[in-house]
Amino acid sequence: MANLKVPVAPADHSIGDEHAPVTLVEYGDYQCPHCAHAHPIVNALRKHFGKQLRFVFRNFPLTEIHSYAEAAAEAAEFAAAEGHFWEMHDGIFEHQNRLGVPLLKELATKIGLSSAKLDAALESHEYLDRIKSDFMGGVRSGVNGTPTFFINGVRHDGSPEFDDLAEAINSQTLKTDRKRAG
Amino acid sequence: MSTILAPGTSAPDFTLPVTPDQNLSLRDLRGQPVVTAFYPADWSPVCGDQMALYNEIHSEFQKYKAEVLGISVDGSWCHAAFAKDRHLHFPLLADFEPKGAVAKAYGAYREKEGFCERALFVIDEDGVIVWSYCSPIGVNPGADGILEALENLKETRQSHGQPESSSRAS
Numbered sequence: 001m002a003n004l005k006v007p008v009a010p011a012d013h014s015i016g017d018e019h020a021p022v023t024l025v026e027y028g029d030y031q032c033p034h035c036a037h038a039h040p041i042v043n044a045l046r047k048h049f050g051k052q053l054r055f056v057f058r059n060f061p062l063t064e065i066h067s068y069a070e071a072a073a074e075a076a077e078f079a080a081a082e083g084h085f086w087e088m089h090d091g092i093f094e095h096q097n098r099l100g101v102p103l104l105k106e107l108a109t110k111i112g113l114s115s116a117k118l119d120a121a122l123e124s125h126e127y128l129d130r131i132k133s134d135f136m137g138g139v140r141s142g143v144n145g146t147p148t149f150f151i152n153g154v155r156h157d158g159s160p161e162f163d164d165l166a167e168a169i170n171s172q173t174l175k176t177d178r179k180r181a182g
Numbered sequence: 183m184s185t186i187l188a189p190g191t192s193a194p195d196f197t198l199p200v201t202p203d204q205n206l207s208l209r210d211l212r213g214q215p216v217v218t219a220f221y222p223a224d225w226s227p228v229c230g231d232q233m234a235l236y237n238e239i240h241s242e243f244q245k246y247k248a249e250v251l252g253i254s255v256d257g258s259w260c261h262a263a264f265a266k267d268r269h270l271h272f273p274l275l276a277d278f279e280p281k282g283a284v285a286k287a288y289g290a291y292r293e294k295e296g297f298c299e300r301a302l303f304v305i306d307e308d309g310v311i312v313w314s315y316c317s318p319i320g321v322n323p324g325a326d327g328i329l330e331a332l333e334n335l336k337e338t339r340q341s342h343g344q345p346e347s348s349s350r351a352s
Contacts, residue, residue, distance in 0.1 A: 062234055062238055064234065064237050064238055064269045064270075065234055065268055065269065135238075136239075136242070139235075139325050139329065140326050140329065141326065142326045143324060144232070144322035144323065144325075145231060145232075145234070145235060
C-alpha cells in the first residue's frame with residue numbers, strides 16, 4: 001500500500017480546518033482533464049464534510065504530455081506567494097479549456113496581481129524548484145498519475161468520484177470518532 | 183494474478199523489436215541496471231499512465247544509469263505511434279510474435295486476456311533480478327518501488343567498494 005512520504009506541512013497549500021480529523025491530499029496537473037473533472041468533486045467533498053476535512057493540493061505536472069501544465073503550476077505558485085493560491089487554482093481548473101499563458105495572465109489580473117510580474121516569474125521559472133520538489137515527493141509516495149489522492153496519508157486506489165472518495169473519507173472520520181470515544 | 187520471477191533469479195534473456203526494423207537484446211545492456219516494465223497496452227486512456235510517468239522521471243532513472251524498457255504485446259508500429267504521441271524518451275519493446283513469449287518467461291502474462299501484467303523488474307549489472315513487483319491490473323504501480331530498488335542497488339554496490347563504472351563492459 002502506498003503511503004504519503006512527505007507529511008503535510010505549513011508550506012503546503014491547504015484549505016479547511018487544520019485540526020480536521022481527515023486530510024485529503026491531491027497530487028494534480030492543471031492541464032489534466034481528469035483533474036479538472038475532480039475539481040468540483042473536491043469542492044463538493046469539502047462542503048459535505050465541512051470541518052471534518054482539510055484539503056491539500058500538490059503539483060504533479062506531466063510536462064511531456066501537457067505543454068502548459070508547468071506554466072500553470074508556476075502561475076499558481078506565483079499567486080500563492082502573493083496569498084492568492086486558491087483563486088488561481090480554481091480559475092485555472094474552471095477555465096481549463098482555454099489554458100495557456102494568456103489565460104494565466106488574465107486570471108492574475110482578475111485576482112488583482114500584476115500580469116507583468118507573473119510574466120517575469122514564468123520567464124525565470126522562479127517557482128519551478130518547489131514544483132519539482134512536490135513532484136518527486138509524489139513519485140516517492142507512489143503517485144502514479146493524476147489525480148492521485150491520499151486520505152490521511154494512504155493512497156486512495158478506488159475511483160476518484162464523489163461516492164468512492166466520500167466513503168473512504170467517512171471510514172477515516174469514523175475511526176477518529178471511535179478513538180475519541182474510546 | 184500470475185507468479186512473476188522473484189529476486190535472485192537470473193533474468194531470462196530476450197531479443198525483441200524496439201522499432202519496426204531494429205531489435206534490442208537484454209544482454210546488450212549488461213553492465214548497467216535495467217528496469218523492465220511490462221504493461222497491458224499502449225493508448226491507456228488516463229493521463230499519466232505508467233509509461234507517461236516513467237517518461238516524466240526519466241532523468242531520475244538516468245541518475246542510476248538505469249535503462250528503462252517498456253514491454254507490451256503491441257506491435258512495433260503501434261509502439262512507434264504511441265511513443266511519438268507521448269514524447270517517450272525510452273524504448274518500448276514489442277512482445278508481439280510469438281505473442282507474449284517474453285512476458286510468459288517472466289511469469290507476467292495473462293493468458294485469459296492475452297496481454298501482460300503490470301509487472302516490474304529491476305535487473306542488476308550482472309543480469310540478476312534484484313526486485314520485482316506485480317500490481318493489480320487496474321492499478322498503475324507508480325515508480326516509488328523502482329527508485330527504491332535502484333537506490334538499494336547503488337548502496338550495495340558502494341558498500342562492496344566498487345566504483346560505479348567498474349562493471350561497465352565497453
